Each structure stands twice: as C-alpha cells, then as structure tokens.
Amino acid sequence: MTYEIIDTTLTDPIARPLLDALEVEYATRYREFRANSAALASEELARYPAELFVPPEGAFIVIQRDGQTVAGGAFKRYDATTAELKRMWTHASERRQGLARRVVQEFESRALRQGYRRVYLTTGFRQPEAAGLYTRSGYEALFDRSIAPEIHFRLPFGKDLLEPGRTDSLHDLVHPEPLGQRS
Incomplete structure (x- = not known):
C-alpha cells in the first residue's frame, strides 16, 4: 500500500474525514462520562483557531491512501520551546499498521525543524491505545500513575526531542493536580 503524507490545513476538505471521525470517536468513547458528549466533542474540536496549526508555529498533516484520508493530526505552539500534539487520528480499518507512529515521527521532525x-x-x-503509542514512542507520563486514569480524565505526556529519554527538562510541564474534565 502506498500512503501519501500531505501538509494541509484544518479548513482543507481533505481534513474533514479526520475531524468528523474524531468528533464521533470522542463523543462515543466518553458518552458514559459526559451527559452531553457529542456537544462537548464538537466544542473541543472547535476550541482552537485553524491558524494555530500552520507553520511556522504549527502543522497539520493527513495521510491518504488511494485518495482517502486515513490518518493525520496537528501540532501547535505550547510555549517557546514546546510543540503540542493535537487531533491525532487513524481510521479504524487502518489501525495497528504503524500509521499513528508515523504521524508522531513526522511531527517530531517538523517540530525540530520549526525550532521546538x-x-x-x-x-x-478512555484512549489506552494512544497512551500506549506515546509510551512506546519515548514519551514520559506527566501524571501520577497511582491515581485512577478517570480521575485525571486527560493524561499528559512529554518528550525532549533533543535528548530523548531526558525527563528533567519536562518538569515544568507536569501539572500538580489531575487534568479533570474541564481544565
């Protein structure tokens, strides 16, 4: 199979399958924890303006196979030295084939080139596959693993791109409290 990586924007029609599928996935995975999960998923995806995800401070890519969007994601500036990954997604039929890892690697390379x-x-x-991917990709969990994950709700991770495995450079990214539902 041949995959094509395309640098694009959130407003490009080829991004729509990714964004629509993410909205459904978020709403479905969290519906038992959020009474209005569909509305909150939609709100989350509209939370940041599209221009945050374009160079020189961000990026948005999709991976297509045979003209169909099958994976992708974005990053934006978190702070002067840190890129924040967002909107990572792989089509259900394409999972467990290395596409998400490829997206992460693409973003790490782009982030370095963009000065992060x-x-x-x-x-x-409720996304243990994603947490596993990040851990296998060298990301450090920035939360207390002794606390039930649902208390955290959002699980933060970080990685030093210049010295992978170095964790002392990530201390300022650690939140003192769990990232609850609406932090």
Missing part, C-alpha cells in the same frame, strides 16, 4: 525542543500532549483516559 520538546513535545507535549494530552490524551483521554
């Missing part, structure tokens, strides 16, 4: 030295991200507690 670290990456930060959060994933939801």
